Amino acid sequence: MIARFHNPVDTRFGWGSLHQLADITEHQTVALVTFPEARGLGLVDRIQDLLGDRLVYVIEDVQPNPDVAQLRDTYERFWQEAGECHAVIAVGGGSAIDTAKALIVGTESGRFDELLALLATGKPFVPARSKALIAAPTTAGTGSEVTPWATIWDSASHKKYSLHLECTWPKVAIIDPQLMLTVPGGVTVSTGLDALSHALESVWNVNANPVSDTFAISAIADILECxxxxxxxxxxxxxxxxxxxxxxxxxxxxxxTKTALAHSISYEMTLRYGLPHGIACSFTLPLVLGMAWGHDAARDRTLQRIFGNDLHKAQNQLREFLHSLGVKTEFADYGVTAEQAEQMIDFAMQGARGKNFIGAKAA
Structure with a gap:
């Protein structure tokens, strides 16, 4: 097999790397997308100090799991009031970065429902206009700063839209661990488990290759210890x-590789049971590990480099790790019956992410 790996994001990592924002955006006007607590933490002032009068617009009311009910007004105001800016910087967790990804995809009319109609087709499209995106995560978990995907939720209709275009790859990612110092314990755990899920999901994946495995194995070992x-x-x-x-x-x-079955299950758990994303996609990891084991010799070898050769011990290790962080690992713990869980897994297998799972063809 010839492995192919591609990631176009200019990535800056290190303590204090946010200071590079001034050079990155030289001669550009910039809009900031961030979360409500950012001003109280001094982040908005820091960005203002770095950019000066190049910062022309601020959105600071981003909510978890960006929903069409709120995004519609934010999107349309952004294109009316800041449509001439060159770039958008998202400072926050996955929700801030996902919101920014939705905002930078401009429609001909400037109306959000036109974007939703394009997304509803499930087909790729070239937007009428777009902005450059810079992503500076304040949490260690979502990976949205180095991926093109954003999830837009429609909780009223129990639906979600997946946004991924060439323009939704961030142009630059600034990973400054100093921005993460104030993240509270619960969010630290939830986003860290999201990262663990990303790494494991990239291993038990039909799109896995030796290059993605190298990143995944290292990430898993670090997260389990750290x-x-x-x-x-x-x-x-x-x-x-x-x-x-x-x-x-x-x-x-x-x-x-994209994600796989655990994430496919997580969407229903978030929409119908209100679980935070990091918990929703990680509580099934021991279960999905058992479903992945034995389907592909190469994938088994990779999993065994992490967990050893005994599946039962491997599942127990993951289960005990999650329990130590206060995360329950059974569907029943979240009010889901055995019959509902089985239906949810079957449904998840049919989704785009579920089909990435190495056990999907055998299901």
Missing amino acids: LPLLRRDLANSELRSRMALAALKAGLAFSN
Whole structure:
């Protein structure tokens, strides 16, 4: 097999790397997309100090799991009031970066429903206009800064839209672990488990290759060791840096493979049961590991480099790791019956992400 790996994102990693924003955006006007607490944490002022009068527009009311109900007004105001800016910088977690990805895809009319109609076709399209995106994550987990995908939710209709175009690859990713120092324990765990899910999902994946495996294996080892330590010592700059790098490696891994079954299951768990994304896609990892084992000799060898040769012990290791972080690992723990769980797994197998799973063809 000839392995192919491609990631076009200009990636800057390191403590204090946010300072490079001024040089990256030289001679450009910039809009900022961030989360409500960012101003209180001093992040908006820091961006303002770095950019000066090049910062022409600020959106600071991003909510978790960007929903069409809120995005519609934000999108249309952005294109009316900041349509001439050159670039958008997203500073925040996956929701801020996903929101920014939706905003930069401009429609002919400037109306959000035109974008939704294009997404509903499920076919790629070339937008009428677009903006350059710079992504500076404040959490170690989503990988959105080095991938083109964004999820847009329609909770009222129990639907989701997947956005991924050539223009939704960030032009630059700034991974500055200093931005992650103030992330509370619960979010640290949830986003760290999202990164673990990305890495594992890229391994039990029909699109896996030796290059993506290299990133994934390293990320998994780091997260299994580092995340419990960080949970107990949230102000530790070394641990924050290690988790930031692990999440970046996980992002690079699944930027080429996409995710698989655990993520496909997670969408229903978020839409119908309100689980935060990191928990929704990680609580099934021991189960999915068992479903992946034995389908492909090469994938088994990769999994065994991480967990050893005993499946039962491997599942227990993952289960105990999740339990140590306060994450329950059974569907019943979330109010899902055995029959509902079986139906959910069957449905997830049919989704685009479910079909990436190495066990999907045998199902």
